[in-house]
Amino acid sequence: MIEAWAVRIPKRQGEERRQELIRDGFIAGNLRPQADGDDLLIPVTGSPPGTERALFKQMQTAPPLPRxxxxxxxxxxxxxxxxxxxxxxxxxxxxxxxxxxxxxxxxxxxxxxxxxxxxxxxTRTCYLEYGYRFTIDLGSAYFSSRLSTERQRIRSMMNDGEAVCDMFCGVGPFPITLANRAGWILACDKNPHAIHLLIENLATNRTGNVLPMLGDAARLGEIFGERFDRVLMNLPLIAHQFLRTAAILTRPGGTIHLYALQEREGEYEDEIRSIIPDSTITERFLRSYSAGRWHAVYDIRRDL
Structure with missing residues (x-):
């Protein structure tokens, strides 16, 4: 037996949390997870918050799988x-x-x-994330499992009853994750395959306060105006081109989350300030995307 740091989680969440730890690079792959009553102890590297010491059996090492x-x-x-x-x-x-x-x-x-x-x-499969079940089709609608932690971060920032707009919702991972904190959510996408899967996923997860909309996000300002407490812009390559629309959609005191791929820190800050001058901007690194390029999110609070 080998003593190591462990994350304690309920057994019913075991596989989801294990997959998350694998994605984040924290899992100790040479040690076997251990049952402890109704909990599962998962061995991890380092000592992140919430860990404890536990004894584990060493796993037989197999040849590494391809990336x-x-x-x-x-x-x-x-x-x-x-x-x-x-x-x-x-x-x-x-x-x-x-x-x-x-x-x-x-x-x-x-x-x-x-x-x-x-x-x-x-290219179709079922994906589980924090207790939610998503049917996805990688060949017809974009989906990324790498933003699971980010979805939980946004959820933790919300006040109960918020009106939320997801301008590029895809198959619904953000709307469905945020729904039980929101008053209602507008989920828009111009891809009919994505909206079809969103409707399926809303039914699967029994989510009733999300309004699916097939349409061009650039037109949302004309239709809805200043109605939302929170606006999501998860279209990293070109989301910044829709900032004026997002500003129209957001109430004073509301927040815009702009996701971007960038090559330098603060790459889009000047553009944000030119469109939303009275704002408080916080930039966060999410993950590396390619050599010299990374995925970032700008949390933009509209002050006036």
Whole structure:
């Protein structure tokens, strides 16, 4: 037995939290999680807040799997490696498909083209996040599992009863996560496949205060005006182009969350101040995206 730092979580949340720890790079992969009554002790590296010391059995080390991202039952490989895909499929019983992305996000609907390397020929899967269940189709509507912690951060910032607008909602991860804190949420996207999946996910999660809208986010200011306490702009490549509309949608004292890919700190701050001069701006690093480029979010509080 080996003593190590551990995160204690209820068993019913075990797999979701384990996947989150894997994504964040905290899990100690050489040690086996341990049951303790109704809880599960998951071994982690370092000693982040909320950890404790526990004894674990060491796992037999297997050859490392090829680099990939796990999204529900789909593994997305970084290399076109059919043999590696078969290894992933054999090592992970819950994985039904291994894909290879043939290019970057492109087109009006921010989608990727995939080839199937192993398993069931599909881009559709079910993804679990903090107790919510999402049906996604990676080939027809953009989805990122890497913002799960960010969705929880936004939820923790909210006051009960807020009116929220998600200008680029996709299949609904932000609206469904925030719904039980909000008064109501407008969820807009111009991709009909995304809206179709959003409606399916609203029904699955029994979410009744989200209004799906198929449309162009640039027109929202003409339709709704200054009605929302919080506006989400998760379209990192071009969201800044919609800032004027977001400013029209946001009440004084409300907050805009602008997500962006950038090459230098504060890259969009001058543009934000030129459009929303009376504002308080907080910039946060989210994750590395590529060499010299990272994913950031600007929390913009509209003061007047």
């Amino acid at each position: 990939h991202e796990q999204v529900g039952g789909i593994a997305i490989m970084q290399e076109n490696d059919p043999r590696g895909a078969e290894r992933i499929l054999a090592a992970r019983p819950s994985t039904h498909t291994v894909l290879y992305a043939e290019g970057a996000v492109e087109g009006e609907f921010r989608t990727k083209t995939f080839s199937v390397l192993a398993g069931t020929p599909t």
